[in-house]
Amino acid sequence: MNFLKFRTMTKEQILTAGTILSGDNAEEQLQKLLEFSGDREEIIDYIDGVNVIQSLQFSLTVNEFFDMLPDDNKMDKPFNQDFFNDIAVEFDTHVKQSIPLFGQFQSYVSSFIADKFQGKSILDICGSTGELGRQLIFGGWRGHYDCLDGSPEMRDVFNSVTPQNVREHLNFIMAGFSGGWKEEYKGEEIHIPEYIGVNNNHSLAVEVLGFQFFTKERLEHIKEMKRLAGNCLFFQKFSTQDDSQWQENEDLKNTLHKSLFFSEQEIKEKKEVVLDNMRDYLYNQNDFTSHLESEFKYVIKLAQIGNFAGYYCTNDVSTLPDYVNPYLLDNQFTSTETKKRK
Numbered sequence: 001m002n003f004l005k006f007r008t009m010t011k012e013q014i015l016t017a018g019t020i021l022s023g024d025n026a027e028e029q030l031q032k033l034l035e036f037s038g039d040r041e042e043i044i045d046y047i048d049g050v051n052v053i054q055s056l057q058f059s060l061t062v063n064e065f066f067d068m069l070p071d072d073n074k075m076d077k078p079f080n081q082d083f084f085n086d087i088a089v090e091f092d093t094h095v096k097q098s099i100p101l102f103g104q105f106q107s108y109v110s111s112f113i114a115d116k117f118q119g120k121s122i123l124d125i126c127g128s129t130g131e132l133g134r135q136l137i138f139g140g141w142r143g144h145y146d147c148l149d150g151s152p153e154m155r156d157v158f159n160s161v162t163p164q165n166v167r168e169h170l171n172f173i174m175a176g177f178s179g180g181w182k183e184e185y186k187g188e189e190i191h192i193p194e195y196i197g198v199n200n201n202h203s204l205a206v207e208v209l210g211f212q213f214f215t216k217e218r219l220e221h222i223k224e225m226k227r228l229a230g231n232c233l234f235f236q237k238f239s240t241q242d243d244s245q246w247q248e249n250e251d252l253k254n255t256l257h258k259s260l261f262f263s264e265q266e267i268k269e270k271k272e273v274v275l276d277n278m279r280d281y282l283y284n285q286n287d288f289t290s291h292l293e294s295e296f297k298y299v300i301k302l303a304q305i306g307n308f309a310g311y312y313c314t315n316d317v318s319t320l321p322d323y324v325n326p327y328l329l330d331n332q333f334t335s336t337e338t339k340k341r342k
């Protein structure tokens, strides 16, 4: 049985084919199926291996069952995917050239993870080429790292640049966080499935420059990350009430950093192609931290780099960082007013 076919079948077809799970542990089996985070092929194998009968012996109605299935059409293709697919090979260089202190922030995060999450499992949501995982492994961390990204080109780069002998620690999951979509890849239409994660299957969920490319919401995604891992690390570009202060930070970034790597024309083009669209999806920084504070006992600010900021959030005091880098919190890329943000 093909899982994708299963998902596109009508309720009547499902009933006729008798694909409602049953038996003593039907509900447990169903939960497992719905929470499955692995490869679709594994799901297909799983369904094939499960008892399939016609009666509904567990408490869910067919409608409830359908409502729980991930909905591939609930999300449009994220607006920037063509850009990310095209730039995948140079992406890790590009991001450092575009965002001041990004490499330094990555180094800080890697040493924090090596310190507090040694031997643990990390989910890197919108992890692009999996650079964080490689930094972790080559910095001495050992554990399991899943790079979750919906770009087939990013996956190809991950596969080329991640050495075989560290693959037992580093894994790529090509799926969409919060929804699936259709994609063009090598002239063919392919399906990017929605990621279905198991509760607390990871010890840390990381989201670095992800949400701002596909969602205007934040609270539901924060809750989802918390469900998946409990401990969460975020780094995003934010908006603010004060437009002039926001623009001042953009100008500092361009003059002090981006102009070292890009011409004025290139900066202008990137603004038109990527940044103007993204502006709609940026979230107010104070509202974001209020959401974090409503979900977590400890919310630690790790960075403020102009309009970018990073936070580590947890309810587990033993995972708090022993050290926060003052230079990531106070630097020349951040206007004086912005330094007062939460």
Ligand SMILES: C[S@@+](CC[C@H](N)C(=O)[O-])C[C@H]1O[C@@H](n2cnc3c(N)ncnc32)[C@H](O)[C@@H]1O
Pocket: 078, 081, 084, 095, 125, 126, 127, 128, 129, 131, 132, 148, 149, 150, 151, 154, 175, 176, 177, 178, 179, 207, 208, 209, 210, 213, 214
């Ligand atoms: C700016 S990059 C992220 C950078 C990366 N986290 C890093 O630290 O280098 C954004 C990535 O998000 C991916 N993406 C966008 N929307 C997504 C979604 N809903 N689910 C999974 N990946 C998504 C894109 O393919 C792209 O690789």
